[in-house]
Amino acid sequence: MTDHVAVGVDGSLGSAEAVEWAVDDAVRRGLPLRIVHVADLGPYELPVRSSQTLADAQALNATRVLADAEMRARKRAQRLEIDTEVLNGAPVRVLREVAKRAVELVIGHRGAGGFAGALLGSVCMQVAGHAHGTVVVVRAVEETRPQEVVVGVDGSENSHPALDYAFEQARLREGALRALHAWQPPSFAFIPNLSSHELDDLRRVHQELLEEQIAPWRESHPQVGVVPDLWCAHPVEALTEASGRARLVVVGSHGRGALRGTLLGSVSRALLARAACPVAVIRPRQ
Incomplete structure (x- = not known):
């Protein structure tokens, strides 16, 4: 269902800018906003205890990242319908699916080393280049710039x-x-x-x-x-x-x-x- 705007967050400045862009566009469209964070344990084989420790740390980080993103979104648009979700898996595959089901997927042009990574990083380019749908890569601009x-x-x-x-x-x-x-x-x-x-x-x-x-x-x-x-x-x-x-x-x-x-x-x-x-x-x- 393409009845919402989706934004991917990782706690970075780039994803904060993406949240603000996505909020503004969701308000313009009259659609709800879906905020997603991708948790990826990677292809590593770790001892059970180490794996659990890593999973717990990722869960805590995901909770913090989503809470911060939701707070930022609600400050910008108090009445906007917002849903948050942690998704597990390979970032490129997961985000491509998110884009397929949304009006658009919004991501920052730089990240914290996670799925957003550097602008020219492989994950960002694969998502923008191969997702079936619309991907918006956000770079902040001055608010005084005309709406062209x-x-x-x-x-x-x-x-x-x-x-x-x-x-x-x-x-x-x-x-x-x-x-x-x-x-x-x-x-x-x-x-x-x-x-x-x-x-x-x-x-x-x-x-x-x-x-x-x-x-x-x-x-x-x-x-x-x-x-x-x-x-x-x-x-x-x-x-x-x-x-x-x-x-x-x-x-x-x-x-x-x-x-x-x-x-x-x-x-x-x-x-x-x-x-x-x-x-x-x-x-x-x-």
Whole structure:
């Protein structure tokens, strides 16, 4: 059932920021919040007494982490329906299941060495890159920043789930939606340098592609102000630059050209490392 917002916590500053983001989004959506902590004993074979001691310590830590997260959430939204739960197992597998059953899974961009870990850590990247659903990797931004949402558009059908999510976020926030399409001129050795006229023709083609792709969403979301944004640049450069003025950047987990591949690809990895705001990664549900 995708009737709630989920947030993963581990007691770190990053997960505290994720809780606040998740609370705000749950309030905007009118949905309950599910706070989860993953306890993983790991693949180690320990003596029975040692195993029990470790399990007891993890249980105490989980209770503290969840209590702190719930307190933070209730301070931000007193009337929000909140559920907390400790889940046992391998973090990647567990969190992928959590994401599958929620409107979105929210995690911090850095953690305490647990499931969140460093932003470029294997667990975080596997969750964001392979969960079937929406994963939001949170990086705190100043509250004075305008409620602008940026969505990466590459001209393929794989952008559609990202456009769905981005337009809905812009509507909920009553903010603008910047639809960004980045393109680069051909650079093959057998193609000579293009003239300014040829570059203008290419630019028009990409502008038309962008306008055509966002047209259905503009029609279905007339209350959202849309800014088509065409860049002759690498997608990482364009999306990173745009993230400095946005509250959220939305990308699909698969794309065309430079945006192709899962989040384990170079473009998505670089965006998560460099973005100056939260990044939502959208992967269609199975």
